[in-house]
Amino acid sequence: MQGTERDLNYKETELCLGLPGGGGGGGGENEVESSPKTTGKRGFSETVDLKLNLQSKEAGMDLNQNLETCSKQTACTKDPSKPPAKAQVLGWPPVRSYRKNIMANQKNSSEECEKAAFVKVSMDGAPYLRKVDLKMYNSYQKLSDALAKMFSSFTMGNYGSQGMIDFMNESKLMDLLNSSDYVPTYEDKDGDWMLVGDVPWEMFVESCKRLRIMKGSEAIGLAPRAMEKCKSRA
């Protein structure tokens, strides 16, 4: 099934601990050949027994070293030793989103419990859908940043000081639609597709059922409808 050049020579699969090229312990414990004598290095457990006190420190040091190296690289942003802000830990506690959403929609719930607001996000041309919890953000800008991370070829236009699109200004609107490659749109409770940014953030979270990031040129078709709806609300 694989290419015919698969080499099943166990010697080849002998592993050394640590990173490639680095030092550290001896051969893997379960290998066919016993290498420690030939290489003169000790097995992992022996190393551990002798250096038990140091082991955790070493691991800690390795971790910090890795992180230092990485922080010099702009692309590497992960810092696993620092726990994220409490409300933001992804996937914790381990409650299934199905259950979170159901609980959020309970009409009986008299408490002000944290309701999740998961909506699907699709982007034209991208072969996969994403889901976001709108409650995780408190402004259009934050949402924009998150979407930009998920769909790397997408950047949203400027949302102005109040964070809303000025729909009354038609030329400004057209500028927005022409300037960005993609604009975010959303389906609201009425089933209409609207441009994101037409209502205050809280209202948007309440009414947004799903998001779709489409080409600016396609979205231009929505603009008049959006303006109409805006006018009727005002």
Next chain:
Amino acid sequence: MQKKVACSFPDEVLEHVFSFIQSDKDRNAVSMVCKSWYEIERWCRRKIFIGNCYAVSPRMVIRRFPKVRSIELKGKPHFADFNLVPDGWGGYVLPWIAEMAGAYPWLEEIRLKRMVVTDECLELIAKSFKNFKVLVLFSCEGFSTDGLAAIAASCMNLRELDLRDSDVDDLGGHWLSHFPETYTSLVSLNSSCLGSDEVSLSALERLVGRCTNLRTLRLNRAVPLDKIANILGRAPQLVDFGTGTYGADLQSDVFSSLAGAFSSCKELRSLSGFWDVVPAYLPAIYPVCSRLTSLNLSYVTIQSPDLVKLLRHCPSLQRLLVLDYIEDSGLEALSSSCKDLQELRVFPSDPFGEEPNVSLTEQGLVSVCLACPKLQSVLYFCRRMSNVALVTIAQNCPNLTRFRLCIIEPRTADFLTLEPLDVGFGAIVEHCKDLRRLSLSGLLTDRVFEYIGRYAKKLEMLSVAFAGESDLGLHHVLSGCESLRKLEIRDCPFGDKALLANASKLETMRSLWMSSCAVSFGACKLLGQKMPRLNVEVIDESGPPDSRPDSCPVDKLYIYRSVAGPRFDMPPFVWTMDEDSALQVHALHVAEYNRKPDWIGVGTYEESIQGLRAKMPFVLYLAELSNTSQCSSQPLLSGDTTLTPPRPLLRLPIETLESDDKTQRSKEGKYMIKMRYSMNPTICFEIRPISTRSFPGV
């Protein structure tokens, strides 16, 4: 001259004997006795369980077991339930359905868990399997009620349709009316996950009325309370019933007909549903409570006294799912009423709140464990725990097989001593010798893993979060837990050492998940290079891992054993560490999210071929999406990529694709290449052209 002792029976006799052997383990053992038993066994194996759909390819399965009637497949890793696996990761069932459509025309049962199922898949099932009986879609997604309508319309012998916890695009209840009036075979229907407000009540009632073998019926929320009596009246033989909404303005006539309907259901043993409960309606179920063995109140947001009142009527209860509104006092009451309890799950009502909103502590669990000796399975969310409590639980419930404790705040210490909870969990694994599944939480050092490695010899699945101090912890688990099949770890300081030192252990397991740990990209590459029977996949949404130094930790890592080799349907944020770990075949996408049959392209033809740096021979076939079981007999392009660049051995001009005018196509020729696994070293691909149609729904 060979003695044919083992073959003194004719094949038919052996086959008959084997037909009494149902378990996979036993069947596997049988097939290893000798070649002739292997042959006989494989022809008569009817049921297949594949715990990881990427561990083997459809064709491999079909080649070995040509007469399968029932298949179970699992896709995404378990942590996908908690949004740790980005959408688009994979788990597409279409390649399986497409292959089985041709190979298993008599397939009767398909059970899927955490897989992406499209309407096209459902339509293909409906069309291909004439004797189809069972469809279970557990936590699946990607399909709508249109697909269900196709199943309903075509599968005359359908017995079971179970959509539990799936994410279904519910377009309204009309799909139910696609069951023909002549259809009467339904035994089990679980549509409780459907979210639309619309449901076709008359179609539902008629369906229930004519299916006299119906045993399980779980309704969705849209079915109102006042319809329950009518439905139950048509199905008094039900064993397992899930209500829809269980709340309405209190009306005495509604109440009495409800109570009457419940009391006529003499076989009822299991109840669930109960959304939006109005407590005054709960007594309507009292007539059946004494016989109930299973009760799911996990969506019931009523307070402890009302819950206790109900539970006092259920002395036969074996399985209870409930919210933490039950509180310690309620669990105490439970422990005195329900001595037969085997499974308890307590869910958090306010998981993100900073302060506890209910008085539920470790005491509740302890009181149940002290009083219910048959307890085997526990899932418990709480905010504090102590070693003393865990030791008590361990000593009083040595029969526990599943113990999942979630202390909501990560790294919470023993609230009495402020020490780690190592000793407590150590007692659990030491006393509960049959423990198969364990989830840890709270403040934990490497010591707890030492206990686990030493004692937890039957442990098959371990979930770890925010625990441990060093690689030693991981090493204890990997080197000590002999039965370990699935290990999932998040936010622990485990790095390269333990992983690399125990690399061969990973081949004895189904899978390993590590996210937000400290495994470096270099270690992943090394592992991928040295272990050909492991697929090492790095998930990183911040960009290609090789744009950073090898020492940089990867975001998420998923390692699983496979005889099918690396998969090719990965999204751009998943990288496979293969022999040559510079390979990134993410240019090959399979996008099955689209509900309607459509073709989606991801790059130019030239780009796709460039992306095919798989260093394996390949053949490209032309196929249409709507007809995936067949492809053109003429290969479009084949090449031997061991030579660089790939050299086409046979080429059909691209123009022949463009002449087929099913969709708009530009000269840039956007194509998608889909992987088709094959038995011989050739990898077959299908090129699919794209349309410029927009996403459905707009």
